[in-house]
Structure formats: C-alpha cells, structure tokens
Amino acid sequence: MSSAETLREARDDAHPTPAEAAADVGAEPTTATKGIPRATVARLPVYLRALAQLSGSGTDTVSSGALAEAAGVGPAQLRKDLSHLGSYGIRGVGYDVAYLRFQIARELGEAEEWPVVIVGLGNLGTALANYSGFRSRGFRVVGLVDPDPALVGQTLHGLAITDLRDLEDLLAATGAVIGVVATPSEAAQEVTDRLVGHGVTSILNFAPVVLAVPDGVHVRKVDLGQELQILAYHEHRRVEEPAGTRDDPVVAPGIIDGAPAGLPPAPVLVPTHGHLEGED
Amino acid sequence: MSSAETLREARDDAHPTPAEAAADVGAEPTTATKGIPRATVARLPVYLRALAQLSGSGTDTVSSGALAEAAGVGPAQLRKDLSHLGSYGIRGVGYDVAYLRFQIARELGEAEEWPVVIVGLGNLGTALANYSGFRSRGFRVVGLVDPDPALVGQTLHGLAITDLRDLEDLLAATGAVIGVVATPSEAAQEVTDRLVGHGVTSILNFAPVVLAVPDGVHVRKVDLGQELQILAYHEHRRVEEPAGTRDDPVVAPGIIDGAPAGLPPAPVLVPTHGHLEGED
DNA sequence: AATTGTGAATACTTTCACAGCG
DNA sequence: CGCTGTGAAAGTATTCACAATT
Numbered sequence: 358m359s360s361a362e363t364l365r366e367a368r369d370d371a372h373p374t375p376a377e378a379a380a381d382v383g384a385e386p387t388t389a390t391k392g393i394p395r396a397t398v399a400r401l402p403v404y405l406r407a408l409a410q411l412s413g414s415g416t417d418t419v420s421s422g423a424l425a426e427a428a429g430v431g432p433a434q435l436r437k438d439l440s441h442l443g444s445y446g447i448r449g450v451g452y453d454v455a456y457l458r459f460q461i462a463r464e465l466g467e468a469e470e471w472p473v474v475i476v477g478l479g480n481l482g483t484a485l486a487n488y489s490g491f492r493s494r495g496f497r498v499v500g501l502v503d504p505d506p507a508l509v510g511q512t513l514h515g516l517a518i519t520d521l522r523d524l525e526d527l528l529a530a531t532g533a534v535i536g537v538v539a540t541p542s543e544a545a546q547e548v549t550d551r552l553v554g555h556g557v558t559s560i561l562n563f564a565p566v567v568l569a570v571p572d573g574v575h576v577r578k579v580d581l582g583q584e585l586q587i588l589a590y591h592e593h594r595r596v597e598e599p600a601g602t603r604d605d606p607v608v609a610p611g612i613i614d615g616a617p618a619g620l621p622p623a624p625v626l627v628p629t630h631g632h633l634e635g636e637d
Numbered sequence: 638m639s640s641a642e643t644l645r646e647a648r649d650d651a652h653p654t655p656a657e658a659a660a661d662v663g664a665e666p667t668t669a670t671k672g673i674p675r676a677t678v679a680r681l682p683v684y685l686r687a688l689a690q691l692s693g694s695g696t697d698t699v700s701s702g703a704l705a706e707a708a709g710v711g712p713a714q715l716r717k718d719l720s721h722l723g724s725y726g727i728r729g730v731g732y733d734v735a736y737l738r739f740q741i742a743r744e745l746g747e748a749e750e751w752p753v754v755i756v757g758l759g760n761l762g763t764a765l766a767n768y769s770g771f772r773s774r775g776f777r778v779v780g781l782v783d784p785d786p787a788l789v790g791q792t793l794h795g796l797a798i799t800d801l802r803d804l805e806d807l808l809a810a811t812g813a814v815i816g817v818v819a820t821p822s823e824a825a826q827e828v829t830d831r832l833v834g835h836g837v838t839s840i841l842n843f844a845p846v847v848l849a850v851p852d853g854v855h856v857r858k859v860d861l862g863q864e865l866q867i868l869a870y871h872e873h874r875r876v877e878e879p880a881g882t883r884d885d886p887v888v889a890p891g892i893i894d895g896a897p898a899g900l901p902p903a904p905v906l907v908p909t910h911g912h913l914e915g916e917d
Numbered sequence: 918a919a920t921t922g923t924g925a926a927t928a929c930t931t932t933c934a935c936a937g938c939g
Numbered sequence: 940c941g942c943t944g945t946g947a948a949a950g951t952a953t954t955c956a957c958a959a960t961t
Contacts (some may be wrong), residue, residue: 396930398870402863406845409727420942429847433932433943440944448938448943465866473865478776480767484760490845490862495869534872535865558875559868561861565686566708575871577864581841582770583682584857585753586745587814588839589775590678591855592814593746595838700920711921713954728921728960873944914928 393464397438401461403428404435408458421452468489474500474533476548478508478518479542481563485537486513499531524548528555535559542566624629672872673744677718681741683708684715688738700731711814747775754780754813756828757820758788758798761843765817779811804828808835815839822846 377397393401413418425435439452440446445460446452462468473496475485486501490515499511504521513517517525527533536552538545538560545564551559562568566584568576650775682907691699705715719725719732725740726732742748753776755765765780779795784801791798799807807813816832818825818840825844832840839855843847845863847855 370949382798392874394930397865401870402860402866403847406863421944427847432930433755433934434930436943437931437945446943450939451942455693464660464870464873466869466877467866467875469869471865471872477872480760480764484764485861487760488861489705493816494862494866496865502756535868539959559872561868567683567687567707572700575868576695577868579859579864580682581765581768581859581860582774583772584688584841585751586682586685586774587678588815588841588855588857589746589749590673590681590744592751592839593744593749594672596948674952702920711954713956714952716920716922717953724922726921729919730961731920 362455370533393441397441398575399435400428400430400438403430404446405436405458405461405465405467406462408454412454412458417454418451419454419457421446424452459479465495469495471496471498471535472531472533473497473535473537474502474524474531474552475537476502476521476552477538477544477563478503478513479506479539479541482537482539483513486516486538494537499533500527502527505525524551528552529558535561537561537563538568539563543631556595673721677721680710680714680718681745682706682716683710685738685741685745685747688734688741692734697734699734699737700732701726704732743774745775745779749775751776751815752779752811752813753777753815753817754807754811754832755780755806755817755819756782756801756804756832756844757818757824758783758785758793759819759821762817762819763793765819773779773912776815779813780807782807801828806833808837813837815841817841817843818848819843863877 404424407424408419410427411424421432421436421439425432428435436446439457442460449509473491475498476481478486478501482501482503486498491498498612500518501516501518502521502524503509503518505552506520508518509520526596534557535581536549536557536559538548538552542564545562545566547571549560549568553570553574558573560570560577562567562578563574563580565580568578570576575624648885688699688706690707691704701712701716701719705712708715716726719737722740722744723739753771755762755778758766758781762781762783764777771778778794778796781796782801782804783789783797783798786800788798789800800864814837816829816837816839818828818832820828822844825842825846826848829840829842829848829850831855833850838852838853840848840857841857843860845860848858884892
C-alpha cells in the first residue's frame, strides 16, 4: 500500500489516480489502453439507438447532420466520434445505416453475449431483471441473487433466484464478468468484493456509495437521488438568479432535435401501462 | 426556425447549440447562467453523501484528503470544486462537516422541497416511487401517474395514482417543477411535452430516447442499457487488446478509496433482502 | 505544522472550417 | 456539388505546486 508513494513522490497528498471511481464524474486517463476517447464511448450507445430507429423506419443512408439530430448532438461531434472508429462514411453521401450500426455494435462488443449477474432483487433489481433490452443488446442475465429466503428458489423470467450465500458458485458456473449491484448501501461493498473476487471485472452500481475496487475493474454508478439533486440545482438557480429568467435571450436556439418547441405535434398516445422501456 | 441560420452564418451545417440534449453526454456551456462548472455540480451530491456519512460516524472536522477519499476523487479536485462555492474551510485544519454539508445542501437547493411527479409506474417507476431517499433530500413526490385503469385509484405510500389523462390537473394542483419520465419509449415524448407545457422545467428521463424540449428545460437521462454497453466496451477491449492485460502495469495505484485492494476487510453482512437503497 | 485556496500547467473535449473525395 | 474526415482553435476540466493562513 505504499509503493504508490514511493513511485510518485507524494506531492499534494499521495492520491493515486482516482481511476474508475465514480461513473462519469470525470477522472481516468480517458483513453483506456489504446483507443477511443472516453467521452466518445459514452455516446456510441446513443448513436446505436438512433441508428436502430432509423433502420426501423426504412432509412438506409443517413448524413452526419441527420444522425446527429436524432442523437441529440452536433454534426461535427458525431463525425469526430465516428472518425475514431474508422472511415465508415461515404463522402458526398453519408453513412450506410446498417453498416455503421454493425461497426459500432462490434466496437461495443455487442455480439459477445456478456453474462450478467444481478444482485439484489428489490424494486430496482426486479425492474432490471424484467428489462427486456438486455438480450437484444448483447447481454444475457445468467443470475439473479438475493438473500431473502422468501425469494430464493422462485423464478423470474425462467431464471431461478439464487441465494446470496451461493454467489461464488453461481459466478463460477456462469462465468459472469458483469455484475449489477442493486442492494442496499450497507451490503454493496461486500457484494462487490465477492463479485470482484470471483471474476467480475465490470460493475454497474445502483447503491449510493463509492465502491472500492481493485485497479482494472470498471465501475459505473447510477444514483437516482444524485441525478435529481443535479436537476434541483438548476431549479434552485432559476429562482435564485432571475437574470433573464423568463424570456430565453433571443437567438432562438429553440429545439435540440426535430420536434417543434412549445407544444407537441400531437404524437401518438400509446396506452401501454408504463412498464420499463420496451425495446426499440 | 431559420433565425438561427440568419444569426449564425450557417457554418458547418446550422446546428444551434446542442443545449440540454443528453444528460452528461457532454455539451452545454458548462456554467449555467453564472456559476459553478457543470462537472462540479455533478459531484456536489457525492460530497454531500460523503459528509452525511462522516457526520453519522461522529466526525465533525475533515480534511480535503479524507473527504476526497470518501468521495472517490482527488483532494485537489475536491478543493477546487469547493472553492467555487466559497471559502468554507479553515487553513491548517480542514472543513467543519456540519457547516460544509449545510453550504453544499443550500447550493443544491436541498431545503426547498421540490415537488416531483413520476409518470409511468412499471417496475422502474414503482421502484422510484418506493425510493425512500427522496424526502430526506429535498424532494417530495406529489404525483404518481399511469394510464393503466388497474392502477389508477390505488395508493402507493399514501399517494393515490392519478390517471394519465388528468396529468395537467395534477401539475396545476401541485405546482410540480420536476418530472420523472419512466414510461415506455413510445410515450416518453408525448408525456414530456405535456409536462413541459404545464410548468415542469426539469426532467429525469429513463426512457431510451432523446427527448426534445424547449430551451431552458433541463433533461437528464438515465439509460440502463447504455450504461451496460459502456461496461461491455471495456470488457471487449480487455479481451481484444491483451497488451499488458493480466498484470496492471506496475505503479500499483491500487485502490480508489480507503479499503484495501484485493479482498474486503470483512465488512458487515447485512441480511436486509435487497430492496432499493435505504437512506444513509 | 498542517491544510486550504488558487494561479499556472496540463489534459481532455468540443467546435470550427475546410481540404479531399465520391 | 455535398458531405465526410480532420487538423487547428477554442473551451472545459483536472492536476500541480505553492503561497497564504490558521
């Protein structure tokens, strides 16, 4: 635990690289070992989704402008992002939707059917277990884990719920490399340690704690309370700082996307009773 | 929709400012109207959580180093972040936990009891509705909305479920300014338009679509599939690029936080059966 | 003596603007 | 021509290192 100091001269206060710490809070050398800038990687799934949509509506060629619009980014950024993957566009024409989609999916490892284990089957964990998007995106839920005797043995979508005590066996049997931590805060670190100790190298953490993991393990954190607090900050500023609050300063930057600003163009009201997102 | 072009000379391709588009995908002038850098705002809730923890364990003064460790960031970053709020530390000593906590909470508008409406009561929406952290963090869920007749009229935590058709009435009656969209993709834009048309200015979006909103409305997006895909990318690279894969390149940056790297220091195993995070 | 607050340096990201190509 | 791919410029964010302060 002191080689860091030895090697790094203990400047400010010997803090090693913050590494994977909080999800997108912003740290880490940006380019993992070689490749694509971190910020770009975070947008690739967005592009993929946009392409799937376009694909669905029969479009087979798309310009950077149109795709950027669908993804909610600027066209220059889209092109710069894609340029990190290779030259998959055709000058004067645009991108072939199917081809580009394939390339991005490949870059993200979508064809690899990553085995995922979900630990903690409270409301959130259950919501995740029911999430239909997993399979089509290259993930397979291979384990559902909870310590509650009332749940253990039951099945959810044909998958039996495993006792938390048997977590290690499950990991060994399934070879899961991605773990979802949807436990209460108190249990999160212990569960994480056990996951990491038995082959899991990527963790999606829903517990509102900062997880300690060995170097090389990736953690992304999703904290609902935190997201809301960030929104609250903006609301707060809105009332606090009435500098041009009411009227947007002219310039009419209007809308991010295609749809008109003020009110909706009467889209379809789908009566589906709100279950979790249902695929594209 | 052409004043933008008129004013901005139509360069690359007249894209207005990408504005609030995707949550942290990375755009937007960083400093909202005046103040604190966007990246800092995103970390303030983390600091707040860390302070609450320290507070709970009887600590009443903390140095930037210790707090940074608890928050999973570097000490310099912590100090820089806090410096945007004011000079709340004492040189040679550190920060008063209670005082700093209060200051950050104030900056985030935590005392203001923001009224929140949740639309869509599938697994995820229900998980959110059950989330105990809201109240203590300055939010009050004032509305639960779903179109399903089987749900309408039922109560959840003492709050009656409102029919989606009555959304506008609910917004008017409660004055909600923050909306959570937990509907299926197809309904998300329409719900958003209705929210925004009736006073909601901040939206937390769980549907995997890019929402179009008028300028001035803040959107944060949480997309589970996307988070996993980002993790998958790293897994993918891990196998793809075996350049020094096994052994982390020396330098032993080890752990992010306090806990020892390899395995856990035998933390408490709390048998609580995995429900959603349970407060601090 | 310890620790904050902060300019200056570095690193990363986004945006511009245009050459190059189909 | 239209649109991509990309260097160069601009804008943000992070990290360093130290003077100021208790």
